[in-house]
Amino acid sequence: MAIILGDNQYGKAESRVVRIYRDGSRHEIRDINVSTALRGPFAPAHLEGDQSNVLPTDTQKNTAYAFAKSHGIESIEQFGLALARHFVGAIEPVEGARVEVEEYAWTRALVDGQEHDHTWTRTGAEVRTAAVTVDSSGEHVIGGLKDLVLLKSTGSEFAGFLEDDFTTLQETHDRVMATSLNAKWRFGAVSEASAADVPWDEIYAGVKAIMVKQFATLQSLALQQTLWHMGKAVLEAYPFIAEIRLSAPNKHHFMVDLEPFGMDNPGEVFFAADRPYGLIQATILRDDVPLAPEAWRSAAGLA
Template structure:
């Protein structure tokens, strides 16, 4: 029986990189977590420990910091493309590169009623993500966000479901619906206004969550995805993951107090986990777009 080495890659995960633009009195900040992975004929490193074709992971880290200065960070998608293209085009024998980036948002401090030029507060909303792959199957960009916490106090139902001898959940036509959305979308092009599209995709998904009279979280995900694909022809598919953050009306009746869906216990686990892939008919092949490295984006 033969034993063979399968798919492999190596890189530097989670390099924390902060780029501050100081070329005017009003500074700008980009706060990233960058992971790199290289793919190619690196079998000898695994099988015999031969490092002659291995670009050190420390070098990959240094390249990210150097590019933050020399290339700048207009968007995390473009920054990822710059890094991946460099590793594939300039480093022999690299055949493919995967760059995964998380971006942490900041907002300007307000001092005496005005935005401060060089002080920020960390924003507590979602983490923006990008995953860039350059290799034999082409150039692929996946935009995304994670931990976008959403809650609406009505406009959600769950009824008519299958039941058996172990079913205890009551039907409801008025419930709190909450989630921490993880969304990733694959672009079919690299000629994209990255920041503008990201902002609009988020806006469209939030609108669907808010306005749809939801019969199930599954239905909400479908409407989120279709709204995005209808508005953005440059997006080929979305992959959505939504934990159902359950809120149960607390039993106050035992104390003689009415609770008309006003006081809840928020259960952090266990939780329902709803996932969906929503794809445009005739979308280009994904190639290696979804082959992860650190798995952070």
């Protein structure tokens, strides 16, 4: 029996980068969290402590800051591609790079009813994500979002489920359905030429709008059914998206029994339970598009 070193990678996790554009009197802001990971012939660093092929993680952090200035942050997908291409193309030992980016949303402050040119407030919206992989298998881009909290007060059912000796859940045809959605969508083949023309921000807004619409309008028989319709609608709207992976905790809302207080509760007062919760996950994909396992090999796991 031999003991060998398996897959390995290293990088800098969660470098916070805030880029402010001061090109005019009205400033713009992009607030991101960048994680990088490099892959290649780094076994000597593990086995012998030989760092001769190792680009310091501190250098990776500095590169993210420098690229925020030199390349700008037009979109987090574009920024991730620029970084990953640099590490693979300019750093000789590096054979593959994974860049994961979170983006935090800011909204312009209102002063006397008008948007202020250089003041913002942090919103409580979802976190936008992107994960870029550049290696010998090609260039892979995964857009996404996490912690998109959705709730509908009706239009959801759960009945006809399997029962056994331990089942106590009652069927319902009118319930509150809520979740904190995580979604990741993989774009088809990306090249340097095609990536330059992709309207990344518009696609993000469009995908989010489609998923929210499906959640709101579908008479849902189960959260599983809702996820299927979300993913299917996204793929129908965007032919260049190959697959979408959805993860949705079922944020349960239980109706409070007000009878001890002499009150009726016709679906108006609920207890919001934070745990335990059902966790529903699904992948919706095109059957004619090759799988891309390298696209999903994570680093920090933030995107």
